[in-house]
Amino acid sequence: MNIKDALSFGAKQLKKIDSATLDASVLLCVALNKSKEFIYTYPEKKLTLAQEKKYKKLITRRAKHESLAYIIGKKEFYGFEFAVSPAVLIPRPETETLIDAVIATVGSQAPYSLLDVGTGSGTIAITLKKLLPKLRLFASDINFRSLALAKNQSASKIYLQF
Numbered sequence: 001m002n003i004k005d006a007l008s009f010g011a012k013q014l015k016k017i018d019s020a021t022l023d024a025s026v027l028l029c030v031a032l033n034k035s036k037e038f039i040y041t042y043p044e045k046k047l048t049l050a051q052e053k054k055y056k057k058l059i060t061r062r063a064k065h066e067s068l069a070y071i072i073g074k075k076e077f078y079g080f081e082f083a084v085s086p087a088v089l090i091p092r093p094e095t096e097t098l099i100d101a102v103i104a105t106v107g108s109q110a111p112y113s114l115l116d117v118g119t120g121s122g123t124i125a126i127t128l129k130k131l132l133p134k135l136r137l138f139a140s141d142i143n144f145r146s147l148a149l150a151k152n153q154s155a156s157k158i159y160l161q162f
Helices: 003-013 020-032 036-041 049-063 068-072 093-106 123-131 144-153
Strands: 074-077 080-083 113-117 136-140 158-161
Touching (some): 003 020, 093 123, 113 123, 123 136
Parallel strands (some): 136 158
16 A cells, blocks of 8 residues: 555545545554655655554544544644643643633733643643743642643643642
């Protein structure tokens, strides 16, 4: 199977999903560990048996309506990439308006302290800390796995606790 055939196969398998073609290309990028530019530049490139097997497994998961973000383990939020898992909710684009509201309210003024209750993957707290480094942020969650995920991706000085 080459890249072009794989994309066609994936889109057909995902035909009941609105974003079938896009999802098939994202999953192929994951299976090949290559960029979208690569898969569209080299449509005749053959997949190894291991790559084909991995791709089909990813397609099967998506065909069962498993979230693309959970399958690939990451989601973009406010221009930053965050790890996600079934232990956390997937960051939604609508939540980015909360970031805008905080920035509009706080601006670059310091010191402010903010509390993110139920932080999940930490996307809100971490994004705010990256954009407004003078903020004092406290993030909490009752789920150990959620908090561990947030701690692992927080290089910022955010106090996290459960």
